[in-house]
Amino acid sequence: MKGDPLPAEHHVARHCRNKDLILTNGEPTGVSESAFEPKPDESDGLSANWLEFFGDDRQHNVAGVRSVTKLTVKRSHRIAILSVGVITLAGASANLRVCRR
Amino acid sequence: MGEVRSPEYARERFYERLRAAALPDPLRLSIYDSLGVLLEDDGGGVAPDDRSFAALLKFLSDHHRWVAPGITVNRQGAFIAVWEIPGVFRWSLAFLPVGDIEWTELQKTPSAGVVRHIGKCRPDTIELPRQLRQSILAY
Numbered sequence: 001m002k003g004d005p006l007p008a009e010h011h012v013a014r015h016c017r018n019k020d021l022i023l024t025n026g027e028p029t030g031v032s033e034s035a036f037e038p039k040p041d042e043s044d045g046l047s048a049n050w051l052e053f054f055g056d057d058r059q060h061n062v063a064g065v066r067s068v069t070k071l072t073v074k075r076s077h078r079i080a081i082l083s084v085g086v087i088t089l090a091g092a093s094a095n096l097r098v099c100r101r
Numbered sequence: 102m103g104e105v106r107s108p109e110y111a112r113e114r115f116y117e118r119l120r121a122a123a124l125p126d127p128l129r130l131s132i133y134d135s136l137g138v139l140l141e142d143d144g145g146g147v148a149p150d151d152r153s154f155a156a157l158l159k160f161l162s163d164h165h166r167w168v169a170p171g172i173t174v175n176r177q178g179a180f181i182a183v184w185e186i187p188g189v190f191r192w193s194l195a196f197l198p199v200g201d202i203e204w205t206e207l208q209k210t211p212s213a214g215v216v217r218h219i220g221k222c223r224p225d226t227i228e229l230p231r232q233l234r235q236s237i238l239a240y
Binding site for chain 1: 130131134135137138139141143144145147149169170171172173174175176181183185191193205209213214215
């Protein structure tokens with residue numbers, strides 16, 4: 001239901017521009033803090049896509065996320081996939097929660 | 102009147118700086134490959150800062166024995182160099198156009214989750230975190 005926390009073992013995907021990525025030898029090796037700065041339409045929390053909503057197969061659920069993105073996507077953009085449990089642990093001091101909307 | 106410069110001219114300035122920097126070839130090549138991606142217009146409206154890039158290159162030439170960092174650009178256009186032990190520790194240095202460095206340490210701990218420390222200093226007073234002392238040298 002809306003507002004329910006997502007299971008810790010699930011994942012969310014967030015669209016990243018070139019400059020949200022940490023690049024080593026031209027390849028993405030991490031995501032910078034800027035990827036998690038709120039966009040203009042995110043005043044009530046960051047938006048991400050719930051991967052397991054589209055099933056358990058990674059190739060299939062990433063394709064699902066790509067099919068629903070409304071952003072203008074460029075070749076150098078990437079989708080960062082993050083574990084809900086890791087997000088919750090990292091944001092524990094700020095009481096960060098990952099919920100359905 | 103202000104001088105109008107094309108995006109190609111601005112881009113070439115970065116590559117000129119990189120070619121002129123006193124860097125070992127593997128480090129230069131690593132930065133070259135990442136720079137190509139970071140200079141692409143990604144629709145975010147952030148233009149990488151030329152002076153920040155110069156400060157990054159100066160710092161790397163002063164620490165040329167270190168392994169190539171990951172690099173990125175923040176929302177102000179400043180270049181950031183990142184060294185990390187994946188999943189354990191991350192050290193990020195943001196090169197401000199005025200010459201200062203803003204550093205951030207992220208340490209993952211079993212008890213407190215991720216602990217973050219930040220600070221600001223001059224490039225010649227930066228202290229290498231003890232967590233990276235065993236792994237940062239390339240040769």
